[in-house]
Amino acid sequence: MEHKKYKINEVAKMHNISKKTLIYYDKIGLFKPQYVDEVNNYRYYDMKELPILKQIVYLKNIGFSLMEIKNLLDNREHDLIIDALTSKDNEIVKEIEKLQETHNSIEHLLNFYKKTKYLDKKDLYKPAVKIFTKRKIFYLRCEEEGSWEEIMLTYRRVLRHLQELNLFSHKEYGTIYLKEGIESGFKRNVGSFISISDKYDIKDETILQEGKYICMYKDGGYYNEDAVKYLLNWIKENGYEVISDIYEYCMIDYTFTKSIEDMISEIQIRVR
Structure with a gap:
């Protein structure tokens, strides 16, 4: 026909x-x-x-x-096209997972920025109690004495370390003041950290335990020992006991201001 x-x-x-x-x-x-x-x-x-x-x-x-x-x-051939389609499907699944991770990062940043846009000078230096669930961070100590420049350099070392593990986190970052520095001085007991997803298992990661934290917003750069001492003194005067390192989460950084003085961080200290 x-x-x-x-x-x-x-x-x-x-x-x-x-x-x-x-x-x-x-x-x-x-x-x-x-x-x-x-x-x-x-x-x-x-x-x-x-x-x-x-x-x-x-x-x-x-x-x-x-x-x-x-x-x-x-x-x-049936087997040939089945193998080809299976391989292509696996590629797509991996791409979906990658896109989902990107989506989650964007959602996290959106929520974070929506929250921080309401912060202003009236909110500073007012200690308050907050309850947090378990979190993860990765930190490195400063190689030199603590300063805002050294904190920034150490943060780059943290990022580089994660990149070498083929990881990158868009989550919160900041300064860590090690608990041992409360008595001996923070100059040699500070570093930089970045929050990481629960799904990552990284050697030398640090778990921030759930519980009660005394928190305080402060202005200035990445390193401010006077602000930390102010909050530690408030904690002591109000009958709390420090049971963790001290975490200073950067809230408003150079993304939104060109002035170190206008940067805002939140200090968090776990207490009982």
């Missing part, structure tokens, strides 16, 4: 592709017309060939290269 022949523009329109694409498919041997008029060079396609083109369009749409498609069509 003779099937109707379709011109190249008709086939292109049916499949929402261009004539130029069909000509290229012909050139590389991927999808050839059944007949080419020797006089006018018109290409004609048989109806029975159209399902093949539909398959090409579909496979290309889900991410297969033209050479991969040609290999599948040349061999037409």
